[in-house]
Amino acid sequence: MKAIRYAVAALVAAALAGSSAxxxxxxxxxAKAPLTLKSQGSLFVGxxxxxxxxxxxxxxxxQSGEITVNQMYVQYQVPMKGDQHVPVVMVHGCxxxxxxxxxxxxxxxxxxxxxxxxxxxxxxxxQVSRARSGFDPTSFSDVRSGKTPPAAMPSILxxxxxxxxxxxRFGPRFGEAFPDEQFPIQAMDELYKQMIPDLxxxxxxxxNPTWTQMAALAKQLRGAxxxxxxxxxxxxxxxxxxxxxxxxxxxxxxxxxxxxxxxxQLATLAKIPALIMFGDHLGDIAPGGAPxxxxxxxxxxxxxxxxxxxxxxxxxxxxxxxxxxxxNSHMLMQDKNSDQLAELVLDxxxxxxxxxxxxxx
Amino acid sequence: MKAIRYAVAALVAAALAGSSAxxxxxxxxxAKAPLTLKSQGSLFVGxxxxxxxxxxxxxxxxQSGEITVNQMYVQYQVPMKGDQHVPVVMVHGCxxxxxxxxxxxxxxxxxxxxxxxxxxxxxxxxQVSRARSGFDPTSFSDVRSGKTPPAAMPSILxxxxxxxxxxxRFGPRFGEAFPDEQFPIQAMDELYKQMIPDLxxxxxxxxNPTWTQMAALAKQLRGAxxxxxxxxxxxxxxxxxxxxxxxxxxxxxxxxxxxxxxxxQLATLAKIPALIMFGDHLGDIAPGGAPxxxxxxxxxxxxxxxxxxxxxxxxxxxxxxxxxxxxNSHMLMQDKNSDQLAELVLDxxxxxxxxxxxxxx
Numbered sequence: 030m031k032a033i034r035y036a037v038a039a040l041v042a043a044a045l046a047g048s049s050a051x052x053x054x055x056x057x058x059x060a061k062a063p064l065t066l067k068s069q070g071s072l073f074v075g076x077x078x079x080x081x082x083x084x085x086x087x088x089x090x091x092q093s094g095e096i097t098v099n100q101m102y103v104q105y106q107v108p109m110k111g112d113q114h115v116p117v118v119m120v121h122g123c124x125x126x127x128x129x130x131x132x133x134x135x136x137x138x139x140x141x142x143x144x145x146x147x148x149x150x151x152x153x154x155x156q157v158s159r160a161r162s163g164f165d166p167t168s169f170s171d172v173r174s175g176k177t178p179p180a181a182m183p184s185i186l187x188x189x190x191x192x193x194x195x196x197x198r199f200g201p202r203f204g205e206a207f208p209d210e211q212f213p214i215q216a217m218d219e220l221y222k223q224m225i226p227d228l229x230x231x232x233x234x235x236x237n238p239t240w241t242q243m244a245a246l247a248k249q250l251r252g253a254x255x256x257x258x259x260x261x262x263x264x265x266x267x268x269x270x271x272x273x274x275x276x277x278x279x280x281x282x283x284x285x286x287x288x289x290x291x292x293x294q295l296a297t298l299a300k301i302p303a304l305i306m307f308g309d310h311l312g313d314i315a316p317g318g319a320p321x322x323x324x325x326x327x328x329x330x331x332x333x334x335x336x337x338x339x340x341x342x343x344x345x346x347x348x349x350x351x352x353x354x355x356x357n358s359h360m361l362m363q364d365k366n367s368d369q370l371a372e373l374v375l376d377x378x379x380x381x382x383x384x385x386x387x388x389x390x
Numbered sequence: 391m392k393a394i395r396y397a398v399a400a401l402v403a404a405a406l407a408g409s410s411a412x413x414x415x416x417x418x419x420x421a422k423a424p425l426t427l428k429s430q431g432s433l434f435v436g437x438x439x440x441x442x443x444x445x446x447x448x449x450x451x452x453q454s455g456e457i458t459v460n461q462m463y464v465q466y467q468v469p470m471k472g473d474q475h476v477p478v479v480m481v482h483g484c485x486x487x488x489x490x491x492x493x494x495x496x497x498x499x500x501x502x503x504x505x506x507x508x509x510x511x512x513x514x515x516x517q518v519s520r521a522r523s524g525f526d527p528t529s530f531s532d533v534r535s536g537k538t539p540p541a542a543m544p545s546i547l548x549x550x551x552x553x554x555x556x557x558x559r560f561g562p563r564f565g566e567a568f569p570d571e572q573f574p575i576q577a578m579d580e581l582y583k584q585m586i587p588d589l590x591x592x593x594x595x596x597x598n599p600t601w602t603q604m605a606a607l608a609k610q611l612r613g614a615x616x617x618x619x620x621x622x623x624x625x626x627x628x629x630x631x632x633x634x635x636x637x638x639x640x641x642x643x644x645x646x647x648x649x650x651x652x653x654x655q656l657a658t659l660a661k662i663p664a665l666i667m668f669g670d671h672l673g674d675i676a677p678g679g680a681p682x683x684x685x686x687x688x689x690x691x692x693x694x695x696x697x698x699x700x701x702x703x704x705x706x707x708x709x710x711x712x713x714x715x716x717x718n719s720h721m722l723m724q725d726k727n728s729d730q731l732a733e734l735v736l737d738x739x740x741x742x743x744x745x746x747x748x749x750x751x
Contacts, residue, residue, distance in 0.1 A: 063470060065426045069503065070493035073583040078551075086545035087484075087591065088681050094550030100583040102489065109424060123448075126522040128463065132431035142430065160522045161487040163586025166546040169530060173543045182534045184447035185527040189455030190439075222434040222461040225524025230448065320449050 054376065056368035058146045060138045066145070069106040073162075074154075074242040074249070076100030081167055084174045099232075101242035102161040106141070107150040114383050115277045116150035116250050118243060122259030124188045124227045126160035127153035129258065133363040134219035140362045143371045149378075152246065152253070156261060157238040158228040165231055186227035190217075193224060195319035197359040198308065202315045209309075209356035211364035220360065229260070236271055243268035247275030254278035254382055259359065263287060269301055270294055278382035279303040280374060283359050285326040286333035292340070299342030302381035304374065305330045308357030308364075309350045323359070343381055347373065415737065417729035419507045421499045427506070430467040434523075435515075435603040435610070437461030442528055445535045460593075462603035463522040467502070468511040475744050476638045477511035477611050479604060483620030485549045485588045487521035488514035490619065494724040495580035501723045504732045510739075513607065513614070517622060518599040519589040526592055547588035551578075554585060556680035558720040559669065563676045570670075570717030572725035581721065590621070597632055604629035608636030615639035615743055620720065624648060630662055631655055639743035640664040641735060644720050646687040647694035653701070660703030663742035665735065666691045669718030669725075670711045684720070704742055708734065 078095045085091045103118075104127065119141060121129040130141040130153055144151045158164040171177040188196070191203045199214060200206040206214045232238060243264060247253040255265035255276055262284025269276040270290075279301055286305070290298070312324035330346065337344035349357045349370070357364050364370070439456045446452045464479075465488065480502060482490040491502040491514055505512045519525040532538040549557070552564045560575060561567040567575045593599060604625060608614040613636055616626035623645025630637040631651075640662055647666070651659070673685035691707065698705035710718045710731070718725050725731070 063426050063428060064430065065424050067424060069425065071489055072493060073580065076583045081550065083548050083550060086547040089547060089549055089553060090681055092550050092553055094552035096548060096550055097582040097585065128432055128522055132433060161489055166548045166587040169543070169546055172533065172540050173545065175540060179533050179536060179540055184534065185530055186447040186450060187444050187457060187527045188450055189442065189444060189453050189457055191455035192450060192453055219434065221458040222437045224458065226527040320451055
C-alpha cells in the first residue's frame with residue numbers, strides 16, 4: 030500500500046515538474062572563466078541585546094553586561110546583471126554551515142557561485158546559533174558555574190559519520206554506496222569536515238529566530254527567493270508565515286512538510302510560488318539505519334503541495350527520479366550532477382518567480 | 391620609568407617603519423568598481439577522526455561512531471593577477487570570526503576584498519573550534535549526560551559589550567570614545583553582532599591545532615604570508631615554529647609577544663620577514679577598565695622585534711601614532727582609515743616579502 034501511494038506521488042511529481050526540462054538541463058557555466066562581481070560583502074540581520082552575568086574565562090574576568098544574541102550572519106555576492114533577477118537566499122541544514130553551498134567536497138563549484146554566474150545575487154545565511162552567527166552561551170556557562178544542573182544544558186546535536194551516511198542517503202548502510210550514487214563518495218572525508226555541532230536547541234523554538242531573520246532579510250532586499258535544505262527545508266515557509274511581504278519564491282529541499290497549517294496560513298503561502306525538491310532512494314535505507322524516514326517526509330510534502338494547489342497556489346513537486354534523474358543523495362547540491370540540478374532550479378525560477386519580477390518595485 | 395621606556399620604543403618604531411610611507415598612504419582602490427576574480431572557493435585544512443559515544447539529541451538517537459575535529463575552514467579569493475604576489479592568510483581574534491576582515495561595521499570594504507583588489511590572493515581562516523570550523527562538543531555532552539562533573543566543562547569565552555569597548559580601545563571607559571577615535575563608533579552595534587562565543591578552551595593547548603593548520607595551509611599554497619590579530623596575533627610565529635617552510639612573511643597585529651623563545655626558535659623566525667602593528671591609546675584605558683594591558687603587550691613586542699633583529703631577522707615594528715597616524719583602535723582593520731592602513735601593510739609586503747617571491751617556485 031505504501032509502495033502504491035509512493036508510485037502515485039512520483040507520477041504526480043513527474044507531471045508537475047515536466048520531465049523534458051530535466052532531461053535537457055546541462056551546465057551553462059564555465060567554471061574556469063573569470064568571475065566579475067558588481068559587489069560582495071557580509072552583514073547581520075536582527076540580533077538583540079541580552080544582559081548576562083558572565084563567569085571568568087581565560088583572560089576575561091567575571092563580568093556583568095550585555096551580549097548580542099540571535100543575529101544572523103549573511104554573506105553575499107551580486108553579479109553584474111544581478112538586478113535582472115530576484116535574489117536568492119540559501120540556508121543550510123542540520124550540523125552544517127553555509128559551506129554547504131560553496132566548493133563541493135570533490136572540489137567543484139557549488140550552487141552559490143553557480144547561481145551568481147547565472148546572474149542571481151546570492152545571500153548565504155549561517156543559521157542563528159551556528160557558525161559565524163554565533164550562539165547564546167548562557168545556558169552552558171550557567172551549568173559550569175553551578176547555577177543550573179547539567180540536565181538544564183541544551184543538547185548539542187552532533188552527527189557521526191555513521192549517521193550522516195544513512196541520513197544523507199549515500200547507501201543502504203554505513204560504508205556501502207548505492208550503485209548509482211551521485212554523491213562524490215571518494216571525497217566523503219571532506220563532507221565530514223563540514224559537519225559541525227548544531228546548537229539549535231539553545232534557541233527559542235517558535236518562532237526560531239532564523240525564520241524571523243530570513244523574513245526580515247527578504248524584506249530588506251525588497252524581494253527574495255528563500256531556499257532551505259533539510260533542517261531548514263521548511264524555514265522559507267515558516268519565514269513567509271511570519272512576514273510574506275518580501276518572500277517572492279520558495280525552494281524547499283528534502284525535509285518533512287507541515288500538513289496541519291490553517292486555511293489562513295495556506296492562503297498566505299499559496300500567494301508564493303514554491304518548489305519542493307527530493308532526491309533518490311528515499312525508501313532504500315536499511316531498516317533502523319537512519320533516524321529520519323525520507324519516504325515518509327516525501328509523503329508529507331506531497332500532501333502539502335496538494336494543499337497549496339487546492340488553495341490556489343503555484344506549487345511544484347520535483348522528485349528527481351520521477352524526472353529520470355537517478356541516484357541523488359540528500360546533499361543533492363553537492364552531488365556530481367549538481368550543475369544540472371542547479372539548472373533545474375534556475376529554470377523553475379525563470380518560469381515561476383522572475384516572470385513576476387515587475388511587481389518588485 | 392615606564393613612560394620613558396614607552397617613548398623610546400615608539401621612537402624606535404618610527405625609525406624602523408619609515409614615517410614618509412605612512413603619511414602618503416592613501417586608498418588605491420575604487421570600492422564601487424566591478425571586481426573580477428580568477429577563482430574563489432572554500433576548503434578545510436587538517437582534521438582528525440575521533441570516536442565518540444554521542445547521547446541522543448533532537449531527532450538523532452544515541453550513537454557510537456566517529457566525528458571529525460580540529461579541521462580549519464578557509465575561504466579564498468584569487469584575483470586575476472594573484473600569481474604576482476605571495477598569498478595572504480588572515481586569521482581573526484578572540485570572540486570573532488573571519489567576519490573581522492569583511493565588510494566593516496559601517497559598511498565599507500574590509501581588508502579581505504581590499505587586498506584582493508590590490509592583486510593578492512586572500513585566504514580567510516576561521517580558527518579551529520570557531521564559526522564554520524566547528525568544535526569538539528564531547529566535553530559539553532559528557533557533562534550533560536552526567537559522565538563528567540560541570541567543572542570539567544571548558545569555559546566559554548564570551549565578551550560583553552562593556553569589555554569589548556575597553557579591550558578594543560574605543561575609549562577610556564564604556565560608552566565614552568576617545569576624541570580622535572578612528573573606530574566607527576556610530577556602528578558599534580554591528581561590531582557587537584560579530585562577537586561570538588570563543589571555544590578555544592576546548593582545544594589542545596600546545597600546539598593549538600590552528601597553528602598547525604596555518605603552517606600546513608602556507609605549505610599547501612607553496613608559500614604564504616600569515617596574518618594574525620589579537621588572540622591570533624602571535625599565531626603566525628607559532629605556525630612558523632611548527633613548520634616554517636611555507637611561511638614567507640608574518641603580519642602580527644596587536645597582541646602580547648613571546649619574549650622567552652630559544653636561540654634556535656629565534657633563528658627560525660629570523661629567516662621570515664615580520665611586521666608587528668599596534669594602534670593608538672595603548673595606555674589610555676581607565677585603570678581596571680580592561681583585562682588586557684596593551685602598553686605592556688607593546689613592550690613585549692618591542693623586545694621581540696629587538697630579539698629578531700639581533701638574530702639577523704627583518705622585523706618591523708609599526709606603531710601607528712609614531713608614524714603620525716592617530717586614534718586607531720585595537721580593531722584597526724575596521725577603523726575609518728582602514729584603507730590607509732591596508733596600504734601600509736601592502737607597502738611593507740612589497741618591500742619585504744614580494745621581493746623574495748622568486749624563491750617560491
